[in-house]
Amino acid sequence: MKIKIILLLIANIIIMDAAAIPPLPPVGKRWVRNEQFSDEFNGTSLDLTKWYDYHPNWKGREPGIFLPSQVAVADGYMTIRGGKLEKDTIIGSRTFNIACGAVVSRTTDAWFGYYECKFKAAKTTMSTTFWLSSRSHYDGPADCKDSYGLELDIQECIGREGDFKGKWFAKGMHANSHFWYRDCEKKNNDLRAKEVKFETEEFCSDAFNTYGGWWKDESTASFYFNNGEAKEMEFYSDIKEKPFDHKMGLNMVSETYPFPWIELPNDEELADPEKNICYYDWVRSYVLVDVDDSNMDANVDTSVKLYNEQVNLSEDLRELVASKKLEIPLTYMANQDREIYLELRNKDNKVVAKTNFTAYAGYANLLHQLKLKRKPKAGNYTLVANMKPIGEAGKGDISINRTLELKIQ
Structure with a gap:
């Protein structure tokens, strides 16, 4: 059994300053x-x-x-x-x-x-x-x-x-x-x-x-x-x-x-x-x-605002084997260390899985694993990604949402 995942934009897009960003880094790097x-x-x-x-x-x-x-x-x-x-x-x-x-x-x-x-x-x-x-x-x-x-x-x-x-x-x-x-x-x-x-x-x-x-x-x-x-x-x-x-x-x-x-x-x-x-x-x-190397952070001048800070979920069509572990492709840009929160919600807007991790300063491209208690059933889900200041959840959110449609084949 496979799951086809389509990520569609449903919220505001943050416009990037193209003059201030390097090319997309390889997966797992920033x-x-x-x-x-x-x-x-x-x-x-x-x-x-x-x-x-x-x-x-x-x-x-x-x-x-x-x-x-x-x-x-x-x-x-x-x-x-x-x-x-x-x-x-x-x-x-x-x-x-x-x-x-x-x-x-x-x-x-x-x-x-x-x-x-x-x-x-x-x-x-x-x-x-x-x-x-x-x-x-x-x-x-x-x-x-x-x-x-x-x-x-x-x-x-x-x-x-x-x-x-x-x-x-x-x-x-x-x-x-x-x-x-x-x-x-x-x-x-x-x-x-x-x-x-x-x-x-x-x-x-x-x-x-x-x-x-x-x-x-x-x-x-x-x-x-x-x-x-x-x-x-x-x-x-x-x-x-x-x-x-x-x-x-x-x-x-x-x-x-x-x-x-x-x-x-x-x-x-x-x-x-x-x-x-x-x-x-x-x-x-x-x-x-x-992506998870924190040793470089001491050398980063956080007073220089290189990026319009954001987190983005890939809109590529993906097919995944039904599993209690979903690999979520995402990129982020952060001028200083942040926290990223991921939530998977069902059609009733109930949270069925969530996770969070430290997003170290920089421009990153990664796959993050979202764990579920059981394999997801067929239906429509919403995947929400939020970037927040560390230790200040709910304050100064830098947020962008995507709709995640799961279709069991």
Whole structure:
């Protein structure tokens, strides 16, 4: 005997802020914000416990040089301002005359997880970027002192078009991965996977957009433009079977690109504050943990309200063997630890089964077992899910109801 379960919405739906949620986690997992690589930029200065206001390993791409003076935090944004230097800066054989900026994580502990950033590009040919990279090379797979470094570009763009080959960088999203390989002959090779693109008609400098990348494992990543449908990438693996096998640092950088692929910004736009500034609204990073893992909670900043808190029951059609134990698929979003209550009611609105459990902060996807005293009879039932503050049942409910129709076949 089987039971067909149909979950139908009968109450109010809570609208989610699509710009603030990572992708649906796998069953049994939940996303938890990784504070080490997250920032809302709501202060008056850059948090120097998390970020450098320069790049510790890179002066910049000539003729653009990274300067701390170009980075600021105010009015809810982190900004990087481009500008023309009053006089050239000469470092070795390189000459720099354009001021650029970089905000770079102090640590290189970024590992598998979801990384997203909301920003608006400057209206120049300087870049506005969001990417992960290693800051050293690792021993290669051959026995010849070969080595490799890693780079995962979630978004690189410019703010306007022009008469140059790379003008398409001004629109849409462009995600790339680089396997920087120094081979046995000590030749440096930039080995890439196929680029992931999201095409738009709007310039990246027209409005804020959200760019996300889910670094899934050593071999794959998924990318998201404004939290739409994912596009997949398989990393270049001809040299190393599982190439992205080391942690990286996080970077938000505005730089000059190689000419003539993209022309250098002109003096007029570099002097115009309406054009020469890129705006970063926030950067957010998440790690996947087990649904019932409470150890991550101590690291979560509960003052940041990431979610419109809610609990949702799956509306998928399901067939279950008649049993005293029903597996209930659900998802929830909680800014802090909550309690979820489940009740199964018969057609007379009598409670025939109920349970409750702690919903640890984050975005979770799970199957929860609802135990009955006896196998359910044929008929119509209502399954009710309520999210409540812990220890305050009945106060400040965050509730959503579903109708559960059971049909014995």
